[in-house]
Amino acid sequence: MGFLVKAIAAPFKLYQSIADEVAKERRLPLSDGKAWAALFGRESYSGKIVTMDSAMQLATVWACIKVTAQAVSCLPLHMYEKRDGDDHVRVDGGDIGEVLTDSPNQDQTPLEFWESMVAWLVTQGNAYAEKVSTGRRLSALQPLASTQCMPVRQTDGTLIYRFNDRGKAEDLPRDKVFHLKGFGQGIKDPDLGLSPIAYGVNSLGSAMSAEEAAGKMFGNGMQASGVLSSDQILKQPQREQLQKIMAAYSGSSKAGKLMILEAGLKYQQLSLNPDDAQMLETRRFSVEEMCRWWGTPPIIIGHASEGQTMWGSGVEQIMLSWLTLGIDPICDRIEARIKKQLVRPTGNRRLFAEFNREALLQMDSTAKANFLSSMVQNGLMDRNEGRAKLNLSNRDGADQLTAQTNLAPLDRLGAAQDGNSARAALRAWLGLETEGKRNERS
Numbered sequence: 001m002g003f004l005v006k007a008i009a010a011p012f013k014l015y016q017s018i019a020d021e022v023a024k025e026r027r028l029p030l031s032d033g034k035a036w037a038a039l040f041g042r043e044s045y046s047g048k049i050v051t052m053d054s055a056m057q058l059a060t061v062w063a064c065i066k067v068t069a070q071a072v073s074c075l076p077l078h079m080y081e082k083r084d085g086d087d088h089v090r091v092d093g094g095d096i097g098e099v100l101t102d103s104p105n106q107d108q109t110p111l112e113f114w115e116s117m118v119a120w121l122v123t124q125g126n127a128y129a130e131k132v133s134t135g136r137r138l139s140a141l142q143p144l145a146s147t148q149c150m151p152v153r154q155t156d157g158t159l160i161y162r163f164n165d166r167g168k169a170e171d172l173p174r175d176k177v178f179h180l181k182g183f184g185q186g187i188k189d190p191d192l193g194l195s196p197i198a199y200g201v202n203s204l205g206s207a208m209s210a211e212e213a214a215g216k217m218f219g220n221g222m223q224a225s226g227v228l229s230s231d232q233i234l235k236q237p238q239r240e241q242l243q244k245i246m247a248a249y250s251g252s253s254k255a256g257k258l259m260i261l262e263a264g265l266k267y268q269q270l271s272l273n274p275d276d277a278q279m280l281e282t283r284r285f286s287v288e289e290m291c292r293w294w295g296t297p298p299i300i301i302g303h304a305s306e307g308q309t310m311w312g313s314g315v316e317q318i319m320l321s322w323l324t325l326g327i328d329p330i331c332d333r334i335e336a337r338i339k340k341q342l343v344r345p346t347g348n349r350r351l352f353a354e355f356n357r358e359a360l361l362q363m364d365s366t367a368k369a370n371f372l373s374s375m376v377q378n379g380l381m382d383r384n385e386g387r388a389k390l391n392l393s394n395r396d397g398a399d400q401l402t403a404q405t406n407l408a409p410l411d412r413l414g415a416a417q418d419g420n421s422a423r424a425a426l427r428a429w430l431g432l433e434t435e436g437k438r439n440e441r442s
Contacts, residue, residue, distance in 0.1 A: 042201045044201045044202045044204065044206070044208075045206070046202070046205040046206050046208070046209040047205070047209075048204075048205040048208045050201045050204045050205050050208070051197075052124070052197055054204075055197050055204050056123075057208075058208065060207070060286070060287045060290040060301065060303075061197075061290055063296075063301035063302070064122075064290065064293075064294035064301060065119055065122055065123055065294070066119075067296065068118060068122050068294065068296065068326065068327070069115045069116075069118040069119040069122065070115060071323075071327050072115075072327060072331060072334075073110075073111045073112075073114040073118060074111065075331065075355040075357065075359050075360070076355070076359055077100060077101050077110065077114070077353060077355050077356075078101065078354060079091050079092065079093025079096065079097040079100070079101065079351060079352070080351070080352055080353070081350050081351055081352075082350040082352070083350075088352075091351070093351060093353070095137045095138050095139070096138055096338075096342050096346070096351070096353075099138055099139070099140060099141055100141075100353060103140075104129075104140065104141045105140040105141060105142050105143075106140065108143075113129075113141065113143065114334075116143050117143060117334075118334075120143070120180075121180050122182070122196065122294060122330075123146070123195065123197055124146035124147065124182075124197070124198075125146075125181075125182035125183070125193035125194045125195040125196070125198075126146050126149075126179065126180065126182060126192060126193050126195075127146060127180040128144040128145075128149045128161065128177055128178070128179055128180075129143045129144060129177070130144055130172065130176060130177060131175075131176050138342065141178055144163055148163055148164040148165070149161055149162070149177075150162050150164075151174075151191040151192060153191065158174075159174045159191065160172065160173060160174065161173075161176075161177045161179070175345070178337070178341050178342065179337070180333060180334060181333070181337075182194065182195075200290070203286070203290060204290065206286065207283075207286035207289070210282050211283075214283065284303075287303050295322075295325065295326045296322065297318045297319075297322050299315055299318050299319075300318075300319070327360070331357070334353075334355070335352070335353055335354055338352075338353040339352050339353070358371070372386045372389060376402065377402075377403065377404050378404075379402060379403035380401075381401075382398065382399050383395070383398035383399075383402075384398045384399045
């Protein structure tokens with residue numbers, strides 16, 4: 001009987017043993033420095049531990065990430081199909097277009113999805129989303145936390161993505177992950193972009209130390225430390241009693257409170273203020289230093305250099321520079337990854353996605369009016385296409401390309417004058433006076 005029980009239990013013991021070994025392999029190993037650094041951060045020269053959460057508690061970091069993610073996510077994304085002669089037309093894009101521009105997943109709108117992806121991209125240097133398919137049809141893109149996901153090259157060169165799910169690693173094949181790579185891929189790892197937070201740890205740590213010092217100074221009511229002097233030597237009980245008395249006068253909530261000194265005690269305040277300690281200058285420099293890591297002009301996040309105005313043509317040029325050097329490269333990265341990882345596997349080489357950069361002109365009515373006027377007057381866009389840019393309905397007869405005729409080739413200059421002469425002769429033969437002559441008589 002005992003032999004029979006052991007024989008029945010043997011397969012279950014073997015299964016449990018295999019399951020335990022698999023679980024051990026799937027746990028986060030101690031040798032995986034990148035994963036542990038992403039979880040617990042890195043130590044800066046200032047002694048501060050910098051993680052994504054601690055870095056985003058700095059107002060400058062928060063603002064740089066927010067404005068970049070919002071600027072990209074608010075741009076309309078459309079699917080297009082190439083035609084002969086370098087022509088292209090807007091199409092719905094099928095299942096890919098539906099996921100990218102209508103409903104990326106069950107929980108997010110397209111704006112929320114791209115905002116989260118860009119936020120991960122500019123903080124960790126990489127953004128991941130799991131491709132969910134129904135049969136051979138793409139049905140959703142589910143974002144994966146960049147701090148929990150890591151590309152891994154196996155010994156045979158196969159690329160997998162190891163996702164840390166509550167302490168256990170789950171391996172996803174490369175064709176199941178949509179991966180946006182940031183700047184620096186190939187410098188240290190061809191499969192990873194570089195993280196501004198990881199490489200800016202010392203700048204961020206210094207800023208965190210400055211914030212802490214400023215907080216403690218304000219916590220003391222901006223009052224510098226002072227000394228109490230006496231001609232007598234205080235005994236230990238008197239010192240303890242004096243410390244309790246001084247505690248009643250410390251703190252920002254008690255600033256300005258009148259202190260009573262007795263037994264010959266004299267208070268002398270030490271002269272120390274934020275300007276003398278260069279606290280304000282240090283914090284101002286920290287703002288500009290952190291903006292460099294994210295490529296965001298300080299004026300974009302509401303920080304103007306000393307003597308610089310927040311308005312004017314100079315600021316406008318800074319905005320255009322940021323849109324050109326900061327926002328447009330991110331859009332190009334996303335478009336290229338959509339083409340490579342979502343469109344090419346379907347075999348449709350003519351389909352591509354593109355952000356509408358013209359939406360950046362929405363807040364500048366003068367620039368948008370000049371743009372539309374120039375496009376329509378030079379025959380590059382008909383009036384209905386211009387109205388579509390303003391979300392206005394089409395009008396009958398406004399679908400023709402038109403152009404101003406004040407400019408003409410040199411060999412047709414006389415033709416325009418001959419037409420005017422013939423028109424004037426016909427009006428004279430009919431006895432019709434021109435508007436100018438009627439005005440002269442009146």
